[in-house]
Each structure stands twice: as structure tokens, then as C-alpha cells.
Amino acid sequence: MATLTINNAGKKYGSVEVLNDISMELNDGELVVLLGSSGCGKSTLLNMIAGLESISSGDIRIDGEIVNDIHPKNRDIAMVFQSYALYPNMTVAKNISFGLEMRGVEKEKRDELVNSVAKMLQIDHLLNRKPAQLSGGQRQRVAMGRALVRRPKIFLFDEPLSNLDAKLRVEMRHEIKKLHTSLKATMVYVTHDQIEAMTLADRIAILKGGVVQQFATPAEIYSRPANMFVAGFVGSPSMNFLPVTVAQQGNEIGVHLAVQYQGKSENQFVPMRNNDKLSQLLGREVILGIRPEMITQLENAEKDLATLHCDVEVVEPTGADTLCIIKLAGKDSIARVSPIHACAPGESMGFALDISRACLFDPVTEELIS
């Protein structure tokens, strides 16, 4: 289908810089998610790709061709909007075929295309209804049908699922994923929901303040977040950030962790394995980023993990796992344990720390150290 290249693109409203020097390259058939909290510029970037916003600096290319000054309708893109943006006075069939009609496709061809798309999205029985007579999920399908029917080079999704209820959202997420697999189309998907991003994306670009924080695969973003913002944004419950000092004990390098055990504060030494880099950090303060699932019960844990015992303050059962809130390095931290091993609040239990998968961040720049 198509590749999309964004070169040092920027957007300014007067003197306010909304997007700063964005560069990314999308391969043919790739689904890239732009992830960020509201106001980070992700929708602006999407609108710039669509041509609904001008590009202040840099350029955007589709299949290598600069599209900065090409009218949106000639860019051969389709967009699915958060509010679905269906034309209220037209039937579903008319909604889907409107773009084709504007492009001068003949009536028979249009009907044929509309029917095949409607069948694919299972809305063929709704073709004669008006949008007001449809449920949220059906409207969403119509909105996708409208994008699909034109077979554009690039699909753009602007938070398409955020108006749906939780159950429907999961269903539609699967649909979009299936659709992407079967169409192998290049897609850009904007969302603030990190689960959507993780499940859908081939690659995720995390934006904050108009700057790309990290552009990588979901796995890499999860395991090696570029900075503390990315680490905290992705993953639920989010990563624990513990201020610690790198120290040496015997010939092992690790960190000292203050824990609360039977009402008393204890200092425990947790050895870390990748020593080469750590030896340079000896004595320095760092932020230890450790995800809840890396702190788990002692039982069934691998033998060579670091262990510690501490008091559990709060217990939150979520069904599959139970979240225990414990004090590590003076901070409330979340541990994810299996429900059968969870203790009652106020008691203490042993935890295994999979410290080898933890991340270290610089406390000043908040960048990943190792």
C-alpha cells in the first residue's frame, strides 16, 4: 500500500510550539500508534498527516512524495473520527458511498463496493438506516466502512474507540486488529489508552509536549522505556519508581532498599547483575524502575531472585492477581502476587524481586541509564 515518512515536522500556532521536530518512518502495512495524554499534540500530528492542519516546518511524505501542499482529498487517506462524524442526514449506504461519489465513481461500482464493505463489517442489514437509529458500535462500524470503501493508501484513526463502553471497546479493538491483519494497510492510530496502544501497534510513538519520547515496538517500550515518562505511562498498574543509591557489598554491586518489616525500617541490599555499567555508577543516586509483576510472592519464584520481607499495607484483589501495596525506599510500591499467596493487610510476607528486568533512570534527566 504505502509508506509514510515524517521529516522534522513541526507545528506552531503563533509563537506557541505544539509539535517540535517530529520524525518517524512508517513501513508499508505498519500500524503505528501515537500515544500520549491530552494536549500532547498527537491529534494535531494526525491532522497534519490528513491535511486538515498546515505543516509549519519540515515535511510529510506519502510513498516518498511530499504532501505538504496537497489537498486532503488528493492525499488518498481516510480518517475515522472519535465522534464517528457520520453525516446525519444520509443513510448508512449513502454515508459509506459519499466519498466515492465525490470521486466520480459510477453508481453500480459504488453499490458493489458499499455492499462488500458492509458485508465485511456486518452492517449490511443497516444500509437503509440513518445514523441516529444506530448504536454506538454500529456507528463505529459505519465510520470504518466509510474509510475502508475507498481503499486509501493510509488509514488514520483519531481515538476511534473512546466513545464506546468498555466491553464494546475491547471487541472493536479486536476488529481493528483483524482488519489490519487482513488488509495489511498502513495505519496511524491516535489514542491516550496505553492498553489499546500496546495491543494494536506494530510500533508506538509516545508523545509528550510535542516531542516524541520514544518510537519503538510495544515490547521494547515496555521493557526498555526511554525515560521515566514512558515508563510511567505504559503499563497498568504503572511502574514503581524507587530512589536508591548504587552500592557495593562484598564483590557484588547492587542497591540498598529501605523496607518496612514488622513495623521497623530495615535496609536490605539487593544485588544487581549487569555489573559493568553499574560499577561506574557506584555511590550515585538513581531511580530504580520496577514493574509490579517483577515483585511477586516467594513461593514458586525462581531460586536466584533477590528476596525481601516486608509489611503489606493495602491489599487490592483484581481477580487474576492481587496487588499488594508495600513501602519500598520510602515509597508506596505495588507488588503483583497470586491471590492464593496474598496475605491480609497489616501482615508481612516475603517477596521475590526480579531485579534483572528492572530499569535504572537518572534522577535529574529522567532518562534511562540501563
Place this chain on the structure above:
Amino acid sequence: MLDRLAERLPQIVVAPSFLLILVFVYGFIIWTGYVSFTKSKMLPVYKLDGLRQYTRLFSMDRWDVAYSNLFVFASLFIIVAIIIGCLLAVLLDQHIRAEGALRTIYLYPMAISFIVTGTAWKWMLNPSLGLEAYFQSLGWESFSFNWIVDKDMSIYVVVIAAVWQASGFVMALFLSALRSVDQEIIKAAYLDGASNTRIYMGIILPSMRPVFLSAFVILSHLAIKSFDLVVALTGGGPGYASTLPANFMYEMTFRRNQIGIGAASAMMMLATVAAIMIPYLYSELRGKKNG
């Protein structure tokens, strides 16, 4: 006791105005209807006299003129005011500078009474005082615009003044509706390749049917009760060429001591309004129910 009072409170509060409307609107409609079947002249009499007043009414040329004027005036006024108002709204919707000031300027005529509008336009359109005299003084000797004294054209002068007064209001109505249209729909249509005209004609305006209904209802009641504008602008003249049924009714009832004919003409106005409005309201409101 207090509970029952609280239960009845809404009814008690609404009752006075309900009673007043019942008596002074519907009661007097019925009274007028009754009087139109009597021989009332200067004072109402209550002895029924069949349809004589209606036959007399329909044989009057003056009524014919007034009644057909109503259709010319109302249809032109409503259509032109909606078109101009709509156009102004669309033009103002292009995120232009000084929109607030322009909006106020266009809306202002609505704040003026019809008497003032009528008088101002009378001066402007007076051939020896206004536009015609002005253009001729500029040297355009052959310029002529004397509709106000032309018995075939004087009703159109009333239309011009009324449109001038009401189209700003229609604009405000449409502008607020345009502003509430989901911007994403416009973006979507834009991406679909629709031109600006097509976006407005094909998508935005059709989605504003309720506003068309409101504009239609407001303008038609303005048109039907138009009275003061004619009085101030043309005085119904030349002759009775620009009278409207309301003027006719006033003339007959209060100046010529023909209460019976006045009442009959009032009933004809009511019937006309009902004949137009009831089917329209019915179709609009029924359409709402099944989406």
C-alpha cells in the same frame, strides 16, 4: 396538608396563566368566531345571521387584495429572509475577523420596532426624498425607484423592509446552529473530497432541519401579524394596494363599524394559518419520533 399542597403546587402556580390564556386567547377566538356569524356593526350583537358576513367579505375587492397580498408578502418574506439569513450565517461562519461586531450589526434591526423600520424605509424609498432623489442628484437622471407609490409594486416594498428587519435574526439563529455542528463531520466531508458548497448544501444545512422549522414558525407568525409595518411604511396605499388582512381587519372593526366583517376576516386569517401550520408541524414532529 403540607404534603398535598406540595403535590398540587405545580398546578396552582400554572393555573392563573392557564386560565388567562384559556379566556383571552381561546375564549376570544370562540367569541370572534361567534360574532362573525352575526349582524354586528358598531357594537356586537348576538343574534345569529348565518354566513352573510362571509359572503360580504368575499365580494369585497379590498379583501381580495389584502388576502392575496398576505400570500405574496408572507412567502417572499419567509423565503428571502431565510435565504439571506442563511447566507449571512454561512459567510460569518468562515472564522472571519470582527465577527462579533458584524453579528451585532446584522442583529440590530430586530431590536427596532416595525414602526421605526417603516418610517425609515418610507423616507428612503420616497421618490422625492430618498434613493431616487439621491441618485438623480448624483447625475443619474434616468434612475427611478418609485415602487412605494406604484400600486402593483408597493407590497414588495413592505417585503424589502420586513426582510431587512428579520434576516439578521434568522442569521443569528442559523449561526448558532452552524456552530453546534460537529467539526469532525466537516473534516470528514473535506477528506471525502466534498467542496465547501457541497459540504454546506449536502451535509450541514440538511442536518439543521429543526432550525429551519424554528425560523419558519417565527417568520410566519411575524408575517401574519404584520400590521404596524404596513401602517408606517405605506399606510396600506397607494389606495389599498398594500394592505394585509390584519390591516383590513383593523380598518373594518375599529374604523368602519363593521365588527361582523372584521370578525369574519379574523377567522379567515386563523383558518389560513391553521391550514399551513398544522400539516407542517404534524409532519415535522411525527418525523422526529422515528428518527
